[in-house]
Amino acid sequence: MKNDRLFQMVYILLEKGSITAPELASTLEVSVRTVYRDVEALSMAGVPVYASQGKGGGISLMPNYSFDKALLSDDEQNQILFAIQSLQATDQPVGALLKKLGGMFQKQNVSWIEADFSRWGMGRVDNEKFERLKTAILEKRVLEILYCSTSGDTTKRSILPFKLIFKDKSWYLQAFCKKADDYRLFKVNRIVELEVTNERFTESFDDAPPMELDLLPLSAFTTIRLRFSPAVAFRVYDEFDRRQVSPQADGFMVVETSLPADDWVAHYLFSFGTEVEILSPPELRQELEAYAKKIYEHYKT
Structure with a gap:
């Protein structure tokens, strides 16, 4: 609680430049005595905050002070910038805020990553849907x-x-x-x-x-072994855990994994066409064979 208040105090001082102790106490909902204790705590922590007496006085920060390494570590600053930057993925207008914090943290490059969760070619539609979902929530x-x-x-x-x-x-x-x-x-x-x-x-x-x-219970999964050709290596590494993939000397890949024991498996494996071979279990081979025949009959003229 106290650390949050100290952080808030620094933010207020950065925004206002100078503020009287009673005003700061009212904003933070604490006593004036607590404000002065917090000023002392910040000063001991290396934050250049000071109090001046008389007319026009108040609590201030030294000119040109920024957060840099005072309250937040370099990793914490980067995490904040990354989190805010990720908001752009849902079409939030955070560019100005990102620029301000980048300057406050003295970061030169705040656009090193871009996150976009919308589907290819569906950005406008997906973002409109997310905006409505956000409103509802x-x-x-x-x-x-x-x-x-x-x-x-x-x-x-x-x-x-x-x-x-x-x-x-x-x-x-x-x-x-x-x-x-x-x-x-x-x-x-x-x-x-x-x-x-x-x-x-x-x-x-x-x-x-x-x-x-x-998630489905373990009993709803079956262990299967698959052999993929190099032509679909990109999908293998996209869709399976690297620890499940065993590259072979001929360039093929053997994958041992667990998948739901239902019709979905045959439909999924069929999407690989002839680039996959089911090594086990044998009943899954038969199921895929029957599915392939069904497709053939559907398109046979």
Whole structure:
């Protein structure tokens, strides 16, 4: 609590230049005596803060003072700049703030990274959706959505949104679903229609389960061994843990991993075409063979 107050005090002094002890005490909601104790603590920490008496006096910082290495380490300064810069990914106007903090921290290059979570060619659409989701979450507004499930069914839902989560290359919306009368996780890209209503809610959802609880149980996974050709090496390293990949002398790659034991696996592996061979289990080979025949029959003239 005290460290937060000291940080706030320095920020106020940087912004105002000089302020009287009673004004500072009122702003920080502490006594004047506490203000002077904090001034002494900052001074002992190496922050050039001083108090002058008489008319026009007050508490001030030495001219040209910045945060540099006084209250925040170099790594902490970089972390703050990175966090603010990441806000640009959701189309937030943080350029001016980033420039000010960069100058305050005496950083020459504050644009060393750019984060954009929107899909290629879908920036405007995705950013508009995120803006509406942000509004609903911050203003506690009920959302009416049309959602497409993994089974392909589209259903209308009335939900109380409270958190956006980015995990494994995708955005998810955590919300309380009125229809299910329970917490649900919605993949943002599968929200087909979205309406922010005027209905508000007051719940904070502090008891919401962590996202990890929505994962399938271990019993729902099966261990498989796959052999990939060099032609799809980029996908192998994109989509599998490096520790699961065993490069072979001929350039091929053997992958041992665990995937959900359902129809999704065959559909996923089929996307590699002839560039993958299933080494085990044999029943998965048969399943993929049957799926390939089904595709053939579908397109046979």
